[in-house]
Amino acid sequence: MAKKINEFLAGLPMTMVSGVFLLFALVPHLMNEFGGAESHVAFFPFDPAWVTIVISGIPLLYLAIWRVIYNPGISKISSALLICIAMVAAIAIGDLFAAGEVVFIMAIGALLEEATTNRAKKGLKKLISLAPTKGRRLRHGKEEQIPAEEILQGDLLRILPGETIPVDGKIIRGETSVDQSIMTGESLPVDKGVGEEVFCGTINCFGAIDISATKVGEDSSLKKLIRMVQEAEYKQAPMQRIADRVASWLVPVALLIAVLAYIFTGNIVTAVTVLVVFCPCALVLATPTAIMAAIGQATKHGVIIKSGEALEKMGKVDTIAFDKTGTLTCGRLEVSDILTFDETLSEMSLLSLAASAEAKSEHPLGKAIVAYAKTKGVAFGESTSFKMTTGKGIFAEVQNRRLLCGNEKFLNENGVSIDETILSVLEQLRTQGKALILVAERNQCIGVIALSDVLRPQAKNIVSRLSDMCIRTVLLTGDHKRTANYLANQVGISEVRAELLPEEKVRSIETLQGEGRKVCMIGDGVNDAPALKTADVSVAMGSMGSDIAVDAADVALMSDDISKIPYLKRLSNATVKTIKASILLSMCINFVAILLSLMEVLTPTTGALVHNAGSCFVVLIAALLYDRKFE
Template identity: 85%
Template sequence: MLKKLECFLAGLPMTIVAGVFLLLDLVPHLMEEFSGTPVQLSFLPFDPAWVTVVISGIPLLYLAIWRIIHNTGISKISSALLICIAMFAAIAIGDLFAAGEVVFIMAIGALLEEATTNRAKKGLKNLISLAPSKGRRLKDGKEEMIPAEEIRQGDILRILPGETIPVDGTIISGETSVDQSIMTGESLPVDKGVGEDVFCGTINRFGSIDISATKVGENSSLQKLIRMVQDAENKQAPMQRIADRVASWLVPAALLIAVSAYVFSGNIVTAVTVLVVFCPCALVLATPTAIMAAIGQATKHGVIIKSGEALEKMGKVDMIAFDKTGTLTYGRLDVSDTISFDETISETDLLSLAASAEAKSEHPLGKAIAAYAKEKEVPVMETTAFRMTTGKGVFAETDNRSLLCGNEKFLIENGVSINSTVRSALERLRTQGKASILVAESQKCIGVIALSDVLRPEVKDMVSRLSDMHTRTVLLTGDHNKTAAYFAQQAGISEIRAELLPEEKVRSIEKLQAENHTVCMIGDGVNDAPALKTADVSVAMGSMGSDIAVDAAEIALMSDDISKIPYLKRLSDAAVRTIKTSITLSMCINFAAIVLSLMEILTPTTGALVHNAGSCFVVPIAALLYDRKFE
């Protein structure tokens, strides 16, 4: 009941009401200061500041008492406690305006902070929805669909093309290509055969397979992924207000000075004035106003920052970990090389033959070749015969020519010899992280088509700029070592950690943190979610990235422009400097107000006005951040 009342009073509508009544109380006070004659609003039977005190004071009192009861040690003493003391002291001497003013400023600060930190948390629900609900079990020679939770270790399951694999298992019959991007982030489906492992949540792209369940229920890879996101979410500490960090010495100092002022002057009004001007309202306002301005500045540039804590931490980052696929690269396959081994066949003719043979293929590499040929307007001929061997390649007849397209093993099985020239080309392409499709005709290998993900053109300059800012970079990817090394070299990244599953990415980040690095993780896939949550601050590629990755991250690049990363660091540095500047200037004003209070120049009412002016001083300073130009 108390919590509901506190939330109601602390909300925006009631805070506006409190502000209106405080303004009504300010008018007669100003008239009294200038005329020297007490003024009373005739249309109100009570002092309007009472409304402000009740509306804004009760939530603050609730917070102060809650922290005294539940917090431990010195954290029991908070800025809320000091302001409550000042509020009650002002009420005790009958200065309701001063009491209302300090609690109202705190209410405004709380609303501003809440506006900068609230964000929806739907990612975990989306991740859970990826868990398959059913599986096809083979029992006594018959197929039966059963709930995924009823699958037991050792059960034999059949997975048809296009189906999601319901548990971790080992293939016991059949061959296929599996989309493992949810687990590893690999851009290419992986060909799988008998004896190889498959993971829960991955997708069977082609070919029917039978698997023996090895890890089921809570032990499956996808469930581990879900738990890692949950654990990392629970580890996230809420942003601690700067005011509360200094409250441990601010409260005793304020009370000591106020008591001393009363002892030496004998004037209780002086003591109350000291408490009023000592209130850390500027500290409360400085952080959220600067953060709101910085977040607004970032939003104009297509960068969504979900919390002030993320903005502050970004400036402290000295190590940035990148995922590869969809982050440093576009996450799509393109033909990168067309190499002919026959002088009579041009590269365009080779592409035409390969595209014609692969036109009916369901394999992702074959589809990519056919799509590339169509894009380049290369002629694609009709096939009179077509046969596909899952996981190996295709046979096709077109224009009275018999063609084989596939991997090295497929060609050898069909009597095609692979000479040293071909092997040398294949090895070179492998070291560049490229997938290769060999093309053969009449028992002779006539060429090779290589496909690769495409590095974003801005990546190299971005990495160089980060290096100039003394920020190290590391590549964390599920791709093969050679693929990772090739792309890292192209990007200018010297540190590589490849062939990583989601939990291994998490361990890599934790290791970097153990070495006293402040780590930023940048990724785009479901498999990146645990690493994004584990890092000190995280950035997701917003337009292409999965909903889960975007939700798991604290910052999202809505245009997928990774060159914004150096801009983010500069912006966060500027925001922190603005906060510190605002606090320093406003505290200088408060210090001057304390001196004037001790000299009995200020009263609680005029002290509240000076204190209010100092608190509001931080707003225009923060506004300058919104329009500032960054490189």
């Protein structure tokens, strides 16, 4: 009950009410200070500052007491405790406006900080929803649907086309292509045959397969992925207020100066004034206001920053780890090369034949070839006798020509021999990380169409700019080593770690952190979520990235423009500098105010106004961040 009341009073609506009553109290208190007027507005039977004290003071008092009771060691002493002491002292001498002002400023600071640190928690729920709930078990020659949690190691399972694989396993019968982007981030379905491993949560695209369960329940790959995200989320501590970091010495010093002031002046008002001006309100506002301005600045540029901690840490980042697919590349396949091995056949003719044959195919490579032919305005005819061999290729008749389109194994199985010259060309294309569709007719390979993920045009420039800023760049990807190395060479990344599962990406991040590096991870897939959570700062590609990756990340690039990464780095550096400048200014103002208080120039009310002016200066300096140019 007490917690609910506290949350209600600390909310934005009641804080606004608190501010209105503080304004009502301000005018008569100033008149009383300088002209001897009544200390409250005529139409109020009480000083309106009491309302501010109750609304904004109770949550602060609750926080101070809670920390004294539950926080360990020196962390029991907080800025909330100092302000509560000042509030009680001001009330004791009858200066209610001063008491109300310090607690109201703290309430505003708490709201600003809460606004900068709230994070969406939907990502983990979505990740959990990907976990399969049922499996098709084969027992005594019969199929039975059972809950996924009842599947045991060694059980024989049948996975039909389009179904999600319920556990980790090994294929014992059948061939297929598996979409395992959830685990590895690979942009292409991976062809799988007998003896190869499949992972929980991945999707069987084409053929029916039978698998033997190898890892079930909490040991499965997807469950480990979920667990890693949960653990990383738990480890992410919220940003601690700077004022609370120094409260261990701030409170004793304030009390000591106030006591000495009373001893030497004999004036309790002077002692209370010292406590009021010592309150770290400007210090509390310095961080959240600068962060709010920076977040607003970033939002204008399509960069969504979820917390102040992300900005603070981004300023310290010295290593950026990139995922490949959907990050440095666009995440879509396009035809990159068309090579003919028949002198009578042109490239466009080969494309026309391949597109005609693949027109009825559901395979992503076939669809990409057809889409490319359409963009080139290539005419292609109707195919007949279409037949697809899952995970290998297709047969079709086009214009009375019997064509085979598929991989080397498929062509060899159908009596097509491939000579050494062609094999060397194919090997060269593979070293560039390209997927290949071979086209054959009359037992002869007549050409090859290569496809590759499209490199973002600005990727090379971004890596170069980061290098100029002394930022180390690393490529972490689930793709094959040859694909990863080829792309890394194109963009200028020298450090490559390929063929990584999600837990291996996490270990790579932890290894870099173990070297004393501050790591920023940039990714877009579900498989990137644990690494995004483990990194010191994480950035997700917002418009095309998975919801889970976006929710797991600290920053989202809504336009998928990675050129914003250097901008984000410069913005975070400027934000940290602004916060430090604001803290220095607030401390200087407090120091001057303390001297004026000891000289009895300031009273609790005028002291509160001076220290309020310091808070306004801090907000003004922070606001300048909003319109600064960082491009």
